[in-house]
Amino acid sequence: MSSVHVSLGEVAASLALTALAVVVSAGQRARLEDDIVVAAARAFVQLSAVGYVIKVVFEQDRLTFVVALLIAMTLVGALTARRRAAGVPGAFLPLFIALGLAAAATLGLVVALGVFAAEPRYLVPVGGMVIGNAMTAAAVALNRLGDDVRADAPRIEATLALGAPAREALRPVMRRSLRSGLIPLIDSTKTTGLVFFPGTMVGMLLAGAAPVDAVRLQLVLLYVLLGAVALATLAAVTLAQRAFTTPAHQLRELPLTK
Amino acid sequence: MPLFALEDVTAVRSGRTVFEGLELALSEGVTAVVGPSGVGKSTLLRLLNRLADPERGVVRYRGCDVRSLDVLALRREVALVPQLPALLPGSVADNVRYAARVAGRVPEVAGLLADAALSGDLAEREATALSVGEQQRVMLARALATGPRVLLADEPTAALDEDSRALVERTLLGLSDREDLSIVIVTHDRAQADRLAESVVAVPAPGAGLAVLG
Numbered sequence: 001m002s003s004v005h006v007s008l009g010e011v012a013a014s015l016a017l018t019a020l021a022v023v024v025s026a027g028q029r030a031r032l033e034d035d036i037v038v039a040a041a042r043a044f045v046q047l048s049a050v051g052y053v054i055k056v057v058f059e060q061d062r063l064t065f066v067v068a069l070l071i072a073m074t075l076v077g078a079l080t081a082r083r084r085a086a087g088v089p090g091a092f093l094p095l096f097i098a099l100g101l102a103a104a105a106t107l108g109l110v111v112a113l114g115v116f117a118a119e120p121r122y123l124v125p126v127g128g129m130v131i132g133n134a135m136t137a138a139a140v141a142l143n144r145l146g147d148d149v150r151a152d153a154p155r156i157e158a159t160l161a162l163g164a165p166a167r168e169a170l171r172p173v174m175r176r177s178l179r180s181g182l183i184p185l186i187d188s189t190k191t192t193g194l195v196f197f198p199g200t201m202v203g204m205l206l207a208g209a210a211p212v213d214a215v216r217l218q219l220v221l222l223y224v225l226l227g228a229v230a231l232a233t234l235a236a237v238t239l240a241q242r243a244f245t246t247p248a249h250q251l252r253e254l255p256l257t258k
Numbered sequence: 259m260p261l262f263a264l265e266d267v268t269a270v271r272s273g274r275t276v277f278e279g280l281e282l283a284l285s286e287g288v289t290a291v292v293g294p295s296g297v298g299k300s301t302l303l304r305l306l307n308r309l310a311d312p313e314r315g316v317v318r319y320r321g322c323d324v325r326s327l328d329v330l331a332l333r334r335e336v337a338l339v340p341q342l343p344a345l346l347p348g349s350v351a352d353n354v355r356y357a358a359r360v361a362g363r364v365p366e367v368a369g370l371l372a373d374a375a376l377s378g379d380l381a382e383r384e385a386t387a388l389s390v391g392e393q394q395r396v397m398l399a400r401a402l403a404t405g406p407r408v409l410l411a412d413e414p415t416a417a418l419d420e421d422s423r424a425l426v427e428r429t430l431l432g433l434s435d436r437e438d439l440s441i442v443i444v445t446h447d448r449a450q451a452d453r454l455a456e457s458v459v460a461v462p463a464p465g466a467g468l469a470v471l472g
Contacts, residue, residue, distance in 0.1 A: 163334035
């Protein structure tokens with residue numbers, strides 16, 4: 001695979017299109033100019049910083065560095081998702097466990113299947129991709145869980161009043177939150193190649209790889225990702241739902257909004 | 259031995275003390291718990307089958323501290339019907355069967371619907387599409403499906419029009435004839451309490467003494 005070199009000047013030139021976005025926003029009075037500038041600046045700073053961190057991790061070529069970086073990503077992912085899941089008490093730990101589980105299971109599987117060697121060059125980007133997608137899905141699922149437990153509290157309590165265990169009484173809301181977390185990824189997987197080209201494939205094609213290789217690797221990642229995201233969402237919802245009930249199968253009193 | 263006894267019970271809900279140091283005994287048969295809105299009648303019912311625990315004090319069922327009992331078994335024996343219907347999506351029969359399954363029983367759907375003064379024709383109708391009065395009676399049928407020894411009914415007619423109220427009252431009166439079933443009805447309507455119950459207990463406003471009225 002030939003490597004692609006991008007100069008800082010070329011990066012700066014691509015800002016011309018970002019400037020166009022600012023012009024559109026200003027022209028339409030959408031008042032997004034500040035947000036666009038902040039987004040572009042953050043992308044530059046964050047990606048540059050991560051680039052240097054990854055450079056160090058690649059150069060060191062030690063698995064402990066990879067694990068440390070993946071734990072840091074999981075931590076940031078769980079903290080970010082927690083903000084969306086504000087209606088779920090104590091959401092951080094379920095999210096951290098869920099994202100960590102998804103990353104560990106996925107990387108373990110692709111290495112065990114021999115798709116990738118256990119090297120930083122493969123583990124870091126694949127791990128990051130899994131954690132990012134799992135974060136989005138788990139955040140959506142827990143956000144829905146928090147809303148639905150509140151909206152459905154009378155029905156949940158009526159079910160508990162029949163002598164149903166808490167897990168059973170919460171099952172309908174758990175099912176709905178699981179679905180809402182997974183459906184976006186399932187839908188985007190359905191339309192992949194038709195409506196959009198996924199990132200890995202785009203990256204490989206830009207870097208000069210053969211299209212067949214790019215497609216096969218992308219397929220491996222899509223399939224693995226579906227499993228990883230399902231696992232993460234299930235783990236997050238299963239662990240988080242415990243916060244809504246007591247060991248005596250009672251629905252906890254919840255603040256209406258948080 | 260009373261059916262339920264509350265000993266020095268203080269209950270807090272949404273950060274507010276609902277009642278404090280409450281002493282109360284409820285006997286077998288049909289008992290109405292009356293009192294103005296906000297004195298904690300619904301909270302009291304929730305303590306009886308442990309949907310909530312008191313902040314302080316002991317709640318006893320047939321002499322046993324409810325916290326020493328298997329909470330799921332307690333709820334199947336002491337079934338609570340909430341003030342507003344809250345049925346599961348699915349048919350009337352689905353709801354009744356669900357409750358029976360939770361209690362590990364084989365449901366007699368037709369018999370249970372008849373006990374709740376519901377026509378068998380409703381069995382396959384979507385439960386949440388029925389009128390509120392019909393839904394409230396499905397809630398009763400569903401509670402009976404667990405084979406309870408005690409039925410706790412929280413303002414069972416508060417949300418109903420006059421005709422539906424009369425039907426639910428008739429249903430409760432029919433059930434009160436059953437020797438194996440005790441009923442505790444919470445109501446703000448003193449006349450309803452007199453119509454339905456053998457004994458009436460008033461929950462006093464905070465600070466006042468407790469009165470057994472009849």
